[in-house]
Amino acid sequence: MATLQFLGGVGEVTGSRYLLEYESDQGAHAILLECGLRQGGPDAERINTESLTALAEKISAVVISHGHLDHAGLLPKLVHDGFGGPIHCAGDTLDLLEIMLADAAFVMAKDIEWKNKWRGKSGKPLLEPPYLAEDVEHTLAQCRPHPYGEPVDLPGGATLVFRDAGHILGSAIVEIVVNSGGRRRHLVFSGDLGNDDSALMNDPEKLPGADAVLMESTYGNRNHRPMDETVEEFAQVLQDAYDAGGNVLIPAFAVGRTQEVLYHLSQLYHAGRLPQQLIFLDSPMAIRVTELYVRKHRSLNKEDITALNKLAQGDPSRYLPGLRATRTVEESMAINRIRSGAIIIAGSGMCNGGRILHHLRYNLAKSATHVVIVGFQAAGTLGRQLVDGARSVKVLGEELPVKAKIHTIGGFSAHAGQAQLLSWAGAFRGRPTFYLVHGEPEAREALQIALAEAGIDAATPDYGERIVL
Structure with a gap:
């Protein structure tokens, strides 16, 4: 018998974690699918520091769909708590993890250091970060990257294949086939499915068959605007901010979203439609990831990557004049002396840390400021x-006080919208069982209804629930 237990990423969009257990002639086996960091909410810090020792002792392998922290950010904690087996991922994900996990360890250590200063003064016990830089090093050493489409052997005769999810660099749809009840059971996990309108990524692969499908539902309750309309909206916001004499703040998702935004800023510039003369990429991690995208862009099949090609040729002025990559704290602080006419892209993407907080502090109370949520x-x-x-x-x-104008531009999302999710789900032949994960309750429920209208049954599992494949 094979079972799947939902240990995170249900009813929320962070902390993805699913436990696959099955039996073979060699005995019982357990594989962890995803090991995501919890982000946002009052319980996040407590959940991220809970012991993973029992889980680490139980599993023989980990499978990761992609490098975003909500899917892979607790891997070093798992390793710190005793897991020493292989961590399987698709191709370029390892390159991203080298950047993402090291940055996460640094940020968490600094955050804990700041909190402990106050806790020490008040006599409260000191906190410890979920993991340290040395745990990241051990984690990276255990990673095993694989090309899309290549079968990978897992314990107990199970097999793994990664397919292109089109979400970010290295993102994957996960296929796992295990023995269960005397027959082979085929589990597909969507990971995070990409937006078909992405300028830099391929469309997500569609699969013909499965017994059970674990599908994300982040935008299960709405569709994104078409890209041409999205770019027009973006251009108008930039013009309005310039006319008002304010700055534009864009909270940066370092992987994927930042590179898409830079691409479209470049396109607007070359069309003569970008009034701002100063664009700051104020995120060391986003800078490193952008450089990685440039090095890896040849693995993408889409032809529309002119902007990244120009950057790769070593001439930023041909890519986006006015772009400044600010790596140091001193460079970042200097930006706050600029009162108007600047576009500031800074981490973190959900404004729950990073340099964007300092820029919000200086600009949020100004009515001329425009904040663009992407x-x-x-x-x-x-x-x-x-x-x-x-x-x-x-x-x-x-x-x-929030006097700035807040804009939500969903068309730049790296996630599939509802119609794209329905199209992906509808490609499966037969009637696989769908389980909706990685989405807030209203999004999951809306997608469940839309799938039902399309003749597809889908369940919305609860935290801790266990199903039989």
Whole structure:
């Protein structure tokens, strides 16, 4: 018998984690699918520091769909707590993990250091980060990258294949076939499916068959605007901000979204439609990831990557004049002396940390400021508060009035919208059982209804629930 237990990423868009257990002639086996960091909400810190020792002892392998922290950010914690087996991922994911996990360890260590200063003064016990830089090194050494389409042997005669999910560099749809009840059971996990309108990524592969399908539902309740309309909306926001004499702040998702935004800024510039003369990429991680995209772009099949090609040729002025990559803290601080006419792309994407907080602190109370939200904002994050229309928010311990104009431009999303999810699900022959994960309750329920109308049955599992494949 093969079972799947939902240990995270149900009813929310962070902390993905699913436990696959099955038997073979060699005995019982357990594989962990995803090991994501919890982001946002009051319980995130507690959940991220909970012991994973029992899980580490139980599993023999880990399979990761892609390098975003909500899917892979707790891998070093799992390794720290005793897991020493292989971590399987698709091709370029390992390159991303080298950047993402090291940055996460650094940021968490700094955050804990700041908190411990206050806790020490008040006599409270000191906190420890979920993992350290040395845990990241051990984790990377255990990673096993594989090309799309290549069968990989797993314990107990199971097999694994990665397919292109079109979400970010190295993102994958996961296929696992295991023995169960005397027959082979075929499990497909969508990972995060990409937006077909992406300028830089391939469309997600569609698969013909499965027994069970684990499908994300991040945007299960809505569709994105077409890309041409999205770019027009973006261009108008930039012009309005310039005319008002304010800055534009774009919270940066370092992987995928930042590179798409830079691409479209370049396209607007070359069309003579970009009024701003200063564009700051103020995220060391996003800078490194952009450089990685440039090195890896030849593995993409889409032809429309002119902007990245120009950057790869070593001449940034041909790519996006005015672009400044600010790596140091001093360079970042200097940006806040600029009162108007700048576009500032800074991490983190959900405004729950990073340099964007300092730029919000200096600009959020100004009515001429325009904040452009280009990605999903999880419940409990500062970004979600802004999207939901908060009149005031706390930034770096200071309560600030929100006088800036907040814009949500969903068309730049790296996730599939509802219609694209339905199209992907409808490609399966037969009637596989669908389980909707990685989506907030209203999004999951809306997608469940839409799938039912298309003749596809889908369940919305609860945390801790176990199903039989």
